[in-house]
Amino acid sequence: MRVPAVVIVAALSIYRVAFSAGDEFARTVANNVSPPGKAPEGMIWIPGGEFSMGAAGNGGGSCEMPMASNDADPIHRVRVDGFWMDATAVTNEQFEQFVKATGYVTIAERAPTKEEFPTAPAENLVAGSVVFAPTDHEVPLDNHFQWWTYIPGANWRHPLGPDSDLKGKEKYPVVQVAYPDAQAYAKWAGKRLPTEAEFEFAARGGLSGKTYVWGDEFRPNGKWMANTWQGKFPVKDAGEDGFAGIAPVKRFPPNGYGLYDMAGNVWEWCSDWYRPDYYKTLAEKGGVAINPQGPDSPFDPAEPNEKKRVHRGGSFLCNSQYCSRYIVGTRGKGEVNTGTNHLGFRCVKSAQEAATKLTAEPSSLL
Ligand SMILES: [Ca+2]
Ligand SMILES: [Cu+2]
Numbered sequence: 001m002r003v004p005a006v007v008i009v010a011a012l013s014i015y016r017v018a019f020s021a022g023d024e025f026a027r028t029v030a031n032n033v034s035p036p037g038k039a040p041e042g043m044i045w046i047p048g049g050e051f052s053m054g055a056a057g058n059g060g061g062s063c064e065m066p067m068a069s070n071d072a073d074p075i076h077r078v079r080v081d082g083f084w085m086d087a088t089a090v091t092n093e094q095f096e097q098f099v100k101a102t103g104y105v106t107i108a109e110r111a112p113t114k115e116e117f118p119t120a121p122a123e124n125l126v127a128g129s130v131v132f133a134p135t136d137h138e139v140p141l142d143n144h145f146q147w148w149t150y151i152p153g154a155n156w157r158h159p160l161g162p163d164s165d166l167k168g169k170e171k172y173p174v175v176q177v178a179y180p181d182a183q184a185y186a187k188w189a190g191k192r193l194p195t196e197a198e199f200e201f202a203a204r205g206g207l208s209g210k211t212y213v214w215g216d217e218f219r220p221n222g223k224w225m226a227n228t229w230q231g232k233f234p235v236k237d238a239g240e241d242g243f244a245g246i247a248p249v250k251r252f253p254p255n256g257y258g259l260y261d262m263a264g265n266v267w268e269w270c271s272d273w274y275r276p277d278y279y280k281t282l283a284e285k286g287g288v289a290i291n292p293q294g295p296d297s298p299f300d301p302a303e304p305n306e307k308k309r310v311h312r313g314g315s316f317l318c319n320s321q322y323c324s325r326y327i328v329g330t331r332g333k334g335e336v337n338t339g340t341n342h343l344g345f346r347c348v349k350s351a352q353e354a355a356t357k358l359t360a361e362p363s364s365l366l
Helices: 092-102 179-188 196-204 278-285 351-364
Strands: 043-046 049-053 076-080 083-086 128-132 148-152 267-273 308-312 332-335 348-350
Touching: 043 196, 049 196, 076 196, 076 278, 083 196, 092 179, 196 267, 196 308, 267 332, 348 351
Parallel strands: none
Antiparallel strands: 043 083, 049 076, 083 348, 128 148, 267 308, 308 332
């Protein structure tokens, strides 16, 4: 839901999932195939292959993961086919091209209707979206309503509310996009949203079982590798990594596949429904999960009436005090119609989809 009472959160609940002793990473074995043709503009060939997916539970991994990983257990073996992936999150200027071409109106720009929210008072049925606001003093980290607020007039053109705009923000990731908005963009672009397995395979960049998309050290040689939060959360984003708040795309080093911002900056939509026990289900089946698409239906015990899809990558709000989900393998989740100012997306394209388009185009000219 996106009416004021209900808000998306960086980390809402902890599920006590039994930590299995066999929980460990095995080697990533990438497919030995060359890219099927020329890369579509802005996209990178991800070879696919077999890898260990997920994150070790608190205390069981290579570093502490506060509130990060209780739904990312157990580590299990997955195989994905090769695919093309956008090198960066979709930017404001790219999203604007889509809106100009199609006249698409995002969910945050549409007023919620009485039909959607029969019990909501009429004065609450105002178009808007959810925005992070720092608190003016230290607060206990047990109630996210202290820093997330529904702001009327917030949407992708006004990410922080009506007084904000996109001037000079062409290369920033588009935010305040709900799942159907991201899907509509992908369809227009002849692409689709990644599965969670594709996202993680790509994020790991060919490495095996590392803590971060770049390795095991958070700041190798003192270098900041992703846009995260420094300072006291949620009071003051100290911006020691160069950015207080969101950063333009490509300001931090790419991962092993040449993908930018696969950790930090903005969360990204994946196409899988969210269930905290999905990995457990796959692990119990045994063997290797081939191109897993997520569970058949969503269920989050913390908010059983919300339909949620997976978020991946963490955001500029992630930090070691509250939510360290810039750690690769950890998972996020969000109600499908809810955007926030730290949630965006990028697209992928299957090899076959790309090939079909190439052969289809010349004949359509006949
Ligand atoms: Ca930062
Ligand atoms: Cu986080």
